Amino acid sequence: MPKPTQEGIDHSNRFITEEKNYNRDKLREDHDEWVNKMTSEQKGIYDEIIGAVLENSGGVFFVYGFGGTGKTFMWKTLSAAVRMRGLISVNVASSGIASLLLEGGRTAHSRFGIPIHPDDFTTCHIVPNSDLANMLKEASLIIWDEAPMMSRYCFESLDRSLNDVIGNVDGKPFGGKVVVFGGDFRQVLPVIHGAGRAEIVLAALNSSYLWEHCKVLTLTKNMRLMANDLDKDEAEKIKEFSDWLLAVGDGRVSEPNDGEVLIDIPEDLLIKDVNDPIEAIIKAVYGELDLLQPNNDPKFFQERAILCPRNSDVNTINDIMLEKLNGKNYVLIL
Incomplete structure (x- = not known):
């Protein structure tokens, strides 16, 4: 050659x-x-x-x-x-x-x-x-x-x-x-x-x-508050949420405090009156569960996510979500 x-x-x-x-x-x-x-x-x-x-x-x-x-x-x-x-x-x-x-x-x-x-x-x-x-x-x-x-x-x-x-x-x-x-x-x-x-x-x-x-x-x-397409109510909600996050981050919640306090989560962020918390948060993020089968819109899942502080919660929610989807499960072994 x-x-x-x-x-x-x-x-x-x-x-x-x-x-x-x-x-x-x-x-x-x-x-x-x-x-x-x-x-x-x-x-x-x-x-x-x-x-x-x-x-x-x-x-x-x-x-x-x-x-x-x-x-x-x-x-x-x-x-x-x-x-x-x-x-x-x-x-x-x-x-x-x-x-x-x-x-x-x-x-x-x-x-x-x-x-x-x-x-x-x-x-x-x-x-x-x-x-x-x-x-x-x-x-x-x-x-x-x-x-x-x-x-x-x-x-x-x-x-x-x-x-x-x-x-x-x-x-x-x-x-x-x-x-x-x-x-x-x-x-x-x-x-x-x-x-x-x-x-x-x-x-x-x-x-x-x-x-x-x-x-x-x-x-x-x-x-985000300076965007021209925001109406007054939406801008006020963003400002209120931003101020609350800053207060938590700066330790200004429930002052005076010694660095450890109980933080009250705003009512509009809570999911209440539910028997199964995982099912409730899935429904809040993805809507009615029967809408998951089928959904041909590629952006449906790209625009939604559930963030978890622990890997065990991630695995639990992933297992529940996969059970609700049609099709076969494939396991990749590395």
Whole structure:
């Protein structure tokens, strides 16, 4: 058999090619539109971060804001501002679902090769002079969404790896790259099996040595309340629910308190007067149970979900739901 020739083979860095494979004209058009929609505090944060990118001065920022303040909108606009200039913006998130909201997003573990069990001494699986290492060297901005839910050792492992790969001699964190974290510490913190409050707090990002290098930029305005298509009653309900969530997250419920209180759930969020709670919540989310058989609308299940705090609840509800669907069950054995 004849040997294949090298002609036509692309020897370029696939990571760099992937990160630069964007329509710059379309990005510029979208970017200009999004910048005009920014609030004053969003524009201030945008100017500071993009200024650090263009000046190549490095810096670590944490964009802190509760749900609805426009963090994802910020990531989209920042990425467009970098990519329309032909530069690289690496977008990652702590979970797969959150990464889907980012243009070109990946999970942090996938993109950086973070060890499954990181500690004080681990580094990421980034081989010096590899395609991934060279892409990270060339990157102008790293955006990491939902950062508070990751262990601080993940960020420290990336810091050690970038300093090693880039050859940082200035002592700047992350090899002198501009890194933007985002999230809300009121939400899910690192999940550690069998850990108590102290262990979880000590594993959070703001317990890391990197936190002293972070400049915290705060978003406070609820963008969902500023939508033009909301009527007065709907806007009032969203505001009331948002304020209640913030009060719970800030520990302002049933003040004065010592940090442990009973939280009264608003009446409109409760499902009452039921004999079987699981059947009741399925009915509340999916409607009458006989509507499940059959339902040919592909968006019917995509637009509905039941979130559970424990895996045992997930398994119970999944078993009940599968029993109500027509067709055969298939078990995938890995």
